Amino acid sequence: xxxxxxxxxxxxxxxxxxxxxxxxxxxxxxxxxxxxxxxxxxxxxxxxxxxxxxxxxxxxxxxxxxxxxxxxxxxxxxxxxxxxxxxxxxxxxxxxxxxxxxxxxxxxxxxxxxxxxxxxxxxxxxxxxxxxxxxxxxxxxxxxxxxxxxxxxxxxxxxxxxxxxxxxxxxxxxxxxxxxxxxxxxxxxxxxxxxxxxxxxxxxxxxxxxxxxxxxxxxxxxxxxxxxxxxxxxxxxxxxxxxxxxxxxxxxxxxxxxxxxxxxxxxxxxxxxxxxxxxxxxxxxxxxxxxxxxxxxxxxxxxxxxxxxxxxxxxxxxxxxxxxxxxxxxxxxxxxxxxxxxxxxxxxxxxxxxxxxxxxxxxxxxxxxxxxxxxxxxxxxxxxxxxxxxxxxxxxxxxxxxxxxxxxxxxxxxxxxxxxxxxxxxxxxxxxxxxx
Numbered sequence: 001x002x003x004x005x006x007x008x009x010x011x012x013x014x015x016x017x018x019x020x021x022x023x024x025x026x027x028x029x030x031x032x033x034x035x036x037x038x039x040x041x042x043x044x045x046x047x048x049x050x051x052x053x054x055x056x057x058x059x060x061x062x063x064x065x066x067x068x069x070x071x072x073x074x075x076x077x078x079x080x081x082x083x084x085x086x087x088x089x090x091x092x093x094x095x096x097x098x099x100x101x102x103x104x105x106x107x108x109x110x111x112x113x114x115x116x117x118x119x120x121x122x123x124x125x126x127x128x129x130x131x132x133x134x135x136x137x138x139x140x141x142x143x144x145x146x147x148x149x150x151x152x153x154x155x156x157x158x159x160x161x162x163x164x165x166x167x168x169x170x171x172x173x174x175x176x177x178x179x180x181x182x183x184x185x186x187x188x189x190x191x192x193x194x195x196x197x198x199x200x201x202x203x204x205x206x207x208x209x210x211x212x213x214x215x216x217x218x219x220x221x222x223x224x225x226x227x228x229x230x231x232x233x234x235x236x237x238x239x240x241x242x243x244x245x246x247x248x249x250x251x252x253x254x255x256x257x258x259x260x261x262x263x264x265x266x267x268x269x270x271x272x273x274x275x276x277x278x279x280x281x282x283x284x285x286x287x288x289x290x291x292x293x294x295x296x297x298x299x300x301x302x303x304x305x306x307x308x309x310x311x312x313x314x315x316x317x318x319x320x321x322x323x324x325x326x327x328x329x330x331x332x333x334x335x336x337x338x339x340x341x342x343x344x345x346x347x348x349x350x351x352x353x354x355x356x357x358x359x360x361x362x363x364x365x366x367x368x369x370x371x372x373x374x375x376x377x378x379x380x381x382x383x384x385x386x387x388x389x390x391x392x393x394x395x396x397x398x399x400x401x402x403x404x405x406x407x408x409x410x411x412x413x414x415x416x417x418x419x420x421x422x423x424x425x426x427x428x429x430x431x432x433x434x435x436x
Contacts, residue, residue, distance in 0.1 A: 024050070024051055024052075024069045024070075024071075024427065024428075025048065025049070025050055025069065025070040025071065026048070026049040026050075026070075026071050026073075026401060026424065026427045026428075027046060027047075027048050027070065027071065027072040027073070028046070028047045028048075028073050028075055028080070028405075029045065029046050029072065029073065029074045029075065030045065030074050030075050030076055030077055031043075031044050031047060031075040031077065031078055031079075031080045031405075032044070032077055032078065032079045032080065032409070033047065033057070033080050033395060034079060034080065034081045034082075034373075034376065034410070034411065035082070035394055035395040035396060036081065036082040036376065036377060036380035036381045036393055036394035036395060037381060037394050037396070038373065038377060038381075041079070041409075041411065043077075044057060044058050045058060046058065047080075047395070049401035049427040050427070051427065052400060052401055052426035052427035052428070053398065053399070053400060053401060053427070054395060054396065054397050054398065054399050054400070054401050055397060056397065057395070057396070057397060071429070073422075075405060078405050078406060078407070078421060079405075079406045079408065079409045079410060079411075079416070080395070080403050080404070080405050080406070081376055081380065081395075081403065081404050081406065081410065081417070082380040082381070082392070082393055082394055082395050082402060082403055082404070083112065083113070083114025083115065083380075083392070083402030083403055083404055083423070083424075083425065084111075084112045084113045084114065084355075084357055084379045084380065084383075084404065084417070085113070085114070085115040085116065085117070085379055085380060085383035085384055085387065085389070085392070085393060086108075086113055086115075086116045086117070086342070086343060086344055086355065086356075086357045086379070086383070087116075087117045087245075087295075087297045087341035087342055087343035087379075087382075087383045087386050087387065088117060088119050088247055088297050088299055088343025088344055088345045089116045089117070089118055089119065089343070089344065089345075089346065090118065090119060090120070090121050090345075090346065091104065091105075091116070091118050091121055091125075091126060091129075091143065091145075092118075092121035092122040092123075092125040092126055092129075092163065097122075097125055098125055098128055098129050098132065101125065101126075101129050102129070102132075102138050102140065105138075105139070105140040105141050106138070106139065106140075107355070108141060108355050109139060109140075109141070109423055109425060109430045109431055110420070110423065110431045111354045111355035111357075111358070111418075111420070112355070112358075112404040112417060112418075112420050112423055113141065113355050113357060114141060114142065114392070114402040114404075114423070114425050115141055115142040115143070115144070115383075115384065115387065115389055115392055115393075115402065116141050116142075116143055116144075116387075117144050117145075117146075117225075117297075117341075117343070117383065117386060117387035118143055118144070118145035118146065119145075119146055119200055119225065119247065119343075119345070120145070120146045120147065120148035120163070120174070120175065120200045120202070121145070121163050121174075122162075122163040122164070122165075122174070123145065123147060123172075123173070123174035123194035123195060123196060124174075124194075126143065126145050126195065127194065127195045129143070130143065130195065139425065139428075139430045141425075142389060142392060142400075142402075144197045144198070144387040144388050144389055145195070145196055145197065145198075146196055146197070146198040146199060146200035146225050147173065147174040147175070147176070147191035147192075147194055147196035147198075147199055147200065148160070148174065148175045148176070148199075148200045148202050149176050149177075149178050149187065149191075149199055149200070149201060149202065149205075149213060150177065150178065150201070150202035150203045150204055150205060150264075151177065151178060151203065151204025151205050151209075151264075152170055152177040152178075152179060152204075153204050153263075154170075154177070154202055154203050154204050154264060155169035155170040155175070155177050156169070160175050163175060173190035173191060173193060173194050174191065174194045174196065176190065176191065178205060178209060178213065180209075184212055184213060184216040185216060185220075187216075188213075188216050188217050188219075188220045188222065189220065191222070192220060192221075192222060196222065197222060197223060197387075197388050198217075198222050198223035198224065198225045198244075198388070199213065199214075199217040199222055199223075199224055199225070200225045200226065201213060201214070201224065201225070201226035201227070201230055201233075201238070201243070202226075202227060202230070202264075203227065203230055203231050203264030203267075204230070204231055204262075204263065204264050205230050205231075205233055206232050206233055207232075207233045207234075207237040207240070207241075209233070210226075210230060210233045210237055210238060210241045211237075211240065211241045213241075214241035214242050214243060215241070215242075218242060223244045223245070223388055224241070224242060224243045224244050224245075225243070225244060225245045225247065226238050226243045226245070226246055226247065227246070227247050227248055227251055227267075228246040228247060228248050228249070228251035228252050228254075228296075229251040229252075229254040229255075229260060229267070230264075231260060231261055231262060231263055231264045231266060231267070232259075232260045232261065232262045233260070234254045234255060234257075234260040235251070235252050235254060235255040235285055236255055236285060236288075239285065239288050239289065239292065239294060242292075243294060244294065244295065244386070245294065245295040245296075245297055245341065245386045246289070246294060246295070246296055246297065247297040247299060247343065247345075248297070248299050248326075248345075249296060249298050249299065249300060249326035249327075249329050249330045249333070250270060250272075250303060250322040250323070250325055250326035250329075251267065251270070252282060252285065252286075252296075252329055253270040253271060253272060253275050253282075253325060253329075254270065254271075255281050255282055255285045256271070256275030256276075256279045256281045256282050257271055257275065268318045268322075269318070270318075270321070270322060270325070272321035272322060272324075272325045273321070277325055277328040277329040277331075277332055278328075278332060282329060282332070283332065283336070286329075286332060286333045286336045286338050287336055289333070289338045290333075290336050290337035290338045290339075293339060294338070294339075295338075295339050295340070295341045295382065295385070295386040296330070296333055296338050296339070296340050296341065297341045297342075297343040297386065298326070298330055298340055298341070298342055298343060298360065298364065298368075298378070299343050299344060299345045299360075300323065300326050300327060300330065300360060300363045300364070300367070300368070301344055301345075301356055301359050301360045301363060302344065302345045302346065303319050303322045303323035303326055304319075304323050304363065306319035306322075306323075307319045307320050307323060327363070327367045327368050328368075330364070330368040331368045331369045331370075334368065334369070334370055334374065339382050339385070339386075340364070340370075340374075340378040340382060341378055341379075341382045341383045341385075341386040342357060342360045342361055342364060342375070342378040342379040342382075342383060343360070343383075344356040344357055344359075344360050354418050357379060358415070358417050358418050360379075361375045361376070361378070361379060361414055361417060362414055362415060364378060365414045366414075371411075372410055372411045372412070372413070372414045373411055375414055376410060376411075376414075376417070380393045380394065381393045381394050400426055400427075401424060401426060401427040402424065402425055402426065403423075403424050404417075404420055404422070404423050404424075405420070405421040405422035405423075405424075406419055406420060406421060407419035407420070407421055420433055421433050
């Protein structure tokens with residue numbers, strides 16, 4: 001039954017010119033709002049969304065409710081955060097796996113993730129999935145995805161081959177090999193045609209090539225996402241080129257060497273023993289990132305998990321060093337004002353487990369020293385900005401109604417992000433926890 005204020009207000013407004021009577025409304029009452037902007041949590045009487053967008057926070061809403069669908073939920077003081085965003089996933093890899101993607105998306109939604117930044121896969125599958133979501137075939141995530149470019153030698157990687165089945169390696173519009181004679185105007189245009197919103201600069205490209213690719217990518221209106229070292233192009237080269245996001249905190253170690261290895265295969269051989277995270281060159285780079293607003297996509301979890309997967313002490317040595325170095329440089333980056341975006345570099349999520357992003361947030365707090373508020377922002381406001389999702393990431397009027405209702409306050413304990421009561425995507429309840 002609708003509250004009387006809705007009935008009265010609706011009766012008045014339904015007869016006014018210019019007031020629609022066909023909208024869907026969501027009204028959340030009595031909540032503690034953590035809006036993702038960094039503002040302190042505040043008690044909110046009412047948050048109202050219309051057709052998936054937030055229209056009012058904190059006071060009674062001017063809505064035409066008399067003849068419309070209205071859902072009213074009293075949250076009894078529960079904590080509410082923006083929908084979480086994983087800044088580094090790979091949804092697709094095999095042709096025709098839209099069904100698998102739908103399953104991953106459903107599991108992600110149950111885990112509080114509402115958007116992702118996909119760092120390259122099979123754009124045919126991603127585009128097909130986007131069209132299915134637009135048609136309402138199944139509930140899913142908002143996805144901002146990249147097309148990949150790299151030196152031709154990168155395309156011996158079987159993962160890229162699987163994502164490009166039907167094309168010669170390096171020739172798919174979403175996974176292109178760049179040579180000295182590549183027509184970059186055409187290459188970026190082909191990538192744009194796949195629906196990508198960014199170019200991912202992957203590996204085995206030099207500084208000159210990176211500059212040319214980034215310039216053309218920006219000229220055509222796409223973002224530039226890159227690994228933090230591209231081999232032989234290093235972190236400083238990528239900043240010089242204007243990269244918008246750098247991925248993998250441990251790769252920043254190569255900013256402290258005189259000469260970056262020429263082959264991407266050297267990524268596991270970072271000079272972690274000789275280049276301290278607080279090295280003057282590293283700090284200089286981080287200060288530049290802070291000034292330019294270049295995001296650091298952390299991906300610390302994959303390095304920690306590589307330690308446990310390694311067989312034998314020697315096999316795990318590189319991952320132990322990379323994880324410890326990455327944690328410390330992330331702490332320094334945060335202290336210097338570098339915007340952090342929480343990413344996992346995987347999307348191994350199923351109906352029985354929580355998405356990996358929650359573990360990444362816990363590492364950021366317990367290992368890298370971020371406050372719980374800063375960690376949440378790394379997976380909301382910052383992640384949305386890194387992905388180019390301007391309408392998401394914070395709970396403000398005019399933004400999408402993507403939000404998570406929690407059982408307890410995540411600012412007191414970051415693991416509270418896993419205690420999910422409700423998940424709302426574009427103003428629609430997509431997951432409701434079962435009553436105990």
